[in-house]
Amino acid sequence: MTEVKVHDKYLVVIPKDVRETLGLRIGETVDFVVEHEKAVIYPKRGDPASVEKLHGIIKHKGTVDEGIEDGYGVMGEES
16 A cells, blocks of 8 residues: 555556556546545556547458457567
């Protein structure tokens, strides 16, 4: 557990170990939820707005299955 201080305007810095564990990046959105009297941070991923921003950036001719197989092939080459 990492302790942080609440600053002016109730700002807090998310500690590096937490950011790395959650894979947070600058500009991402998170949800704060109170669960059992504790604050929990949930990275907000996969919302429709995020998907809409990416729609159409990859051009692939062929079926979806072929595109997935091509993607797996590339991932295997990077390892």
